[in-house]
Amino acid sequence: DAGVTQSPTHLIKTRGQQVTLRCSPKSGHDTVSWYQQALGQGPQFIFQYYEEEERQRGNFPDRFSGHQFPNYSSELNVNALLLGDSALYLCASSWGTRRETQYFGPGTRLLVL
Amino acid sequence: QKEVEQDPGPLSVPEGAIVSLNCTYSNSAFQYFMWYRQYSRKGPELLMYTYSSGNKEDGRFTAQVDKSSKYISLFIRDSQPSDSATYLCAMETYNQGGKLIFGQGTELSVKP
Numbered sequence: 001d002a003g004v005t006q007s008p009t010h011l012i013k014t015r016g017q018q019v020t021l022r023c024s025p026k027s028g029h030d031t032v033s034w035y036q037q038a039l040g041q042g043p044q045f046i047f048q049y050y051e052e053e054e055r056q057r058g059n060f061p062d063r064f065s066g067h068q069f070p071n072y073s074s075e076l077n078v079n080a081l082l083l084g085d086s087a088l089y090l091c092a093s094s095w096g097t098r099r100e101t102q103y104f105g106p107g108t109r110l111l112v113l
Numbered sequence: 114q115k116e117v118e119q120d121p122g123p124l125s126v127p128e129g130a131i132v133s134l135n136c137t138y139s140n141s142a143f144q145y146f147m148w149y150r151q152y153s154r155k156g157p158e159l160l161m162y163t164y165s166s167g168n169k170e171d172g173r174f175t176a177q178v179d180k181s182s183k184y185i186s187l188f189i190r191d192s193q194p195s196d197s198a199t200y201l202c203a204m205e206t207y208n209q210g211g212k213l214i215f216g217q218g219t220e221l222s223v224k225p
Binding site for chain 2: 004031033035040041042043044045048055056058090092094096097098099100102103104105106107109
């Protein structure tokens, strides 16, 4: 079992650009959550997808959007990048709302210049 | 004020020491409490999961929840250099379905 996988591992963008990050959940998991982790901080919840719909959303602007595909994989899109968007973006998958089953991927490190 | 407060450290201890890591919180609706370990350049890994108040033990790790004081702890016995990592507490209310609120994380270093 490969666990949660994310791509790319690293990414460098410039302000104003758009970025798409990808996540494949752990086998058997149907729910995907995205978190942003700034350097030296704990992860902050962005949103969660279940049955291809956004089920919950944290305190992030509309520049952050996502999608879940029928195979449960997910994408995180960020438009009009700001310097402050530089962070580690973590994807977590779980079986429904079973929080104790939530596994995190290794993350995508985004640097905005 | 943040919902979850955690001392960022860093905390340095000798091998074999007992480590105590703590978080305080302000939201009395939190019902689920978790501790994650995060190695450098890796994603968080779930260590302990508890529901409501009480203690839970798993090997060298013990998690304690005191809801009356809004205070949770993680104890690591016989600490090893391999325990060197950042430890994150996380919490969730009953109906949030996986929306975790994390502390800042405490950086722990166990010296041989």
